[in-house]
Amino acid sequence: MxxxxxxxxxxxxxxxxxxxxxxxxxxxxxxxxxxxxxxxxxxxxxxxxxxxxxxxxxxxxxxxxxxxxxxxxxxxxxxxxxxxxxxxxxxxxxxxxxxxxxxxxxxxxxxxxxxxxxxxxxxxxxxxxxxxxxxxxxxxxxxxxxxxxxxxxxxxxxxxxxxxxxxxxxxxxxxxxxxxxxxxxxxxxSEKGFPTENDLQKEFDLIFRTTTGMPLVWCSGQNIDRLVTVFKAAKRCQRQFIIDMYTAEILRATGNSKLPQADWDGISVFLPEFQKKRLLHMDKASVADKYHSYRIFPENLKAVAKNSVMLFRPSMRTDVERAGCLDGACLVYSMWDGYLAEEKTKLFLGWLNGRGIPMYKCHTSxxxxxxxxxxxxxxxxxxxxxxxxxxxxxxxxxxxxxxxxxxxxxxxxxx
Ligand SMILES: [Zn+2]
Known part of the structure; x- marks a missing residue:
């Protein structure tokens, strides 16, 4: 060979x-x-x-x-x-x-x-x-x-x-x-080794307990291990986990009923504006029908902020701002540190600063x-x-x- x-x-x-x-x-x-x-x-x-x-x-x-x-x-x-x-x-x-x-x-x-x-x-x-x-x-x-x-x-x-x-x-x-x-x-x-997902779960747990408003967790919708970690920590803190529809579709695509899914207790599905536009653009509005019973709408976010954890990405800034659900919020950055140096991320960090939203890091390789x-x-x-x-x-x-x-x-x- x-x-x-x-x-x-x-x-x-x-x-x-x-x-x-x-x-x-x-x-x-x-x-x-x-x-x-x-x-x-x-x-x-x-x-x-x-x-x-x-x-x-x-x-x-x-x-x-x-x-x-x-x-x-x-x-x-x-x-x-x-x-x-x-x-x-x-x-x-x-x-x-x-x-x-x-x-x-x-x-x-x-x-x-x-x-x-x-x-x-x-x-x-x-x-x-x-x-x-x-x-x-x-x-x-x-x-x-x-x-x-x-x-x-x-x-x-x-x-x-x-x-x-x-x-x-x-x-x-x-x-x-x-x-x-x-x-x-x-x-x-890296010789020392890295934290495990269970280590992260404890860190998330602490952040969720000490945040008065809604923790916004920025992690990849395809990092299934991390989604499980966030879900478990949210559950322990008696907070529902609000996932976006893209993430709900990825979890469904795994075909694994042991993983958190949209129809589970403690999970709600939010459709951010940019995902809604994308579904319309792709002529796939029917995707949203699957999640009809599990949806949470922008007008409800403020009321549930104290009892929720929301999966988040910078493209959802306008959604959460309009929903008025940022009182007492924090951002948990749960991805590779290297992305923070990118120009578009710096703009987002400026947005966080301007609103006095603290950022915590919680990640493993x-x-x-x-x-x-x-x-x-x-x-x-x-x-x-x-x-x-x-x-x-x-x-x-x-x-x-x-x-x-x-x-x-x-x-x-x-x-
Ligand atoms: Zn690779």
Whole structure:
């Protein structure tokens, strides 16, 4: 087998890895680089079959529904076979109604935890993983008597830590190459580890108890672990959790009835003005019908502010301001710190300041700490480890044994 990292050998996101065996090829992820404004502005990786159909390209695996792993997928010829989790397919479909980044596929095979698929000379075994995206997989690719293990994005401090622990305890034997994500390798203090979602739950609990008005929680509607954390903390504080309709659709798309859903006690659905416009624009006003019985309307927000926690994003400023529900409110910022430096976020922070709304931070990384990566790497004793999804590939050589740093576009023949 041959490996070629097309993008991602020295950057976080935009991942695209090509694997070749017996003249057939497989792609692992086809992401949009995080610093690009949209998928259209990105140069497609130079891989045959990504611009025009090519029969030697047997499939594109999407490890999870984060844009830095799937963002260019909708520019690939529609006949191309895609492999992804069933929930990933539904999440991307639901996203397409509310954002420009989702979409649908014509030719799909679903990844299922532990179920090996055969594709030409390749055998692909997915491993469900703990990550901030729902339905995330690592994959074992076998061919030509060789084994490659691609971690996708993973962590060991979310709500599914048992998946990471299980992988470390039962790694597939005889793996030749470990393609391991190293998001945290360049980030200071990651050696100490990160707070767990349960740690965050306590922090949210404290903030909710000490806030007299409505806590506005700014987190990703696709960070399902975090939504569960916020819901649990809100419930303990006897506050209802008001989610926006986009988030309600994402939760529904998971198909998992154990996750908070719009029809649960303690959950209400709010339709922000920009989402309402988007539904009309997409001719999907019928989506709102599903939530008719669970809606909360702007005119009711003020009355419930003291007994609620609201999922929030800056585009909802006008909604909450008009609703007059900001007395005693606070903002809980629950995303990566790096976004705070963006110009548009600074404008929003100015808006908060102007209204005297305090901001608290409550977040944990979606990626494994360096010490967890070291445990993982040791578990794959037979493998050479190749850095992906990192800004510091050379940093791997200081932290892990038997490292081979690859370069974007250069072939690595492992036979
Ligand atoms: Zn990623």
């Amino acid at each position: 041959k490996i070629c990292i097309r993008r991602g050998a020295k950057q976080i996101g935009g991942t695209c890895i090509e694997i070749e065996s017996q003249g057939k090829r497989l792609i692992l992820d086809i992401g949009q680089p995080l610093d690009s404004p949209n998928a259209e502005s990105v140069e497609m990786p130079k891989v045959e079959g990504l611009k025009t159909p090519c029969e030697s390209l047997l499939g594109v695996v999407l490890s999870h529904p984060h844009i830095d792993h799937y963002g260019l997928a909708f520019r690939v010829p529609t006949s191309t076979p895609f492999l992804m989790g069933a929930a990933t397919e539904q999440i991307l479909k639901a996203s397409a109604i509310f954002t420009p980044s989702g979409g649908t596929f014509e030719n799909i095979t679903h990844l299922e935890n532990g179920k090996t698929l055969s594709l030409g000379p390749f055998k692909i075994t997915p491993y469900l993983m703990d990550h901030s995206a729902y339905d995330s997989y690592a994959v074992l690719v076998e061919g030509d008597g060789k084994r490659i293990f691609y971690t996708g994005d993973l962590r060991n401090h979310g709500r599914k830590v048992s998946l990471f622990t299980r992988l470390v305890a039962n790694t597939p034997p005889g793996v030749d190459v470990l393609l391991m994500e190293g998001t945290t390798v360049s980030r200071k203090n 979606g990626h494994a700490s360096v010490s967890d990566l070291q445990h993982l790497r040791k578990a794959f004793a037979s493998a050479v480890v190749c850095p992906v999804h990192t800004t510091d590939p050379m940093g791997f050589t200081q932290l892990f044994e038997n490292v081979r740093v690859l370069t974007d576009g250069k072939l690595f023949d492992i036979n």
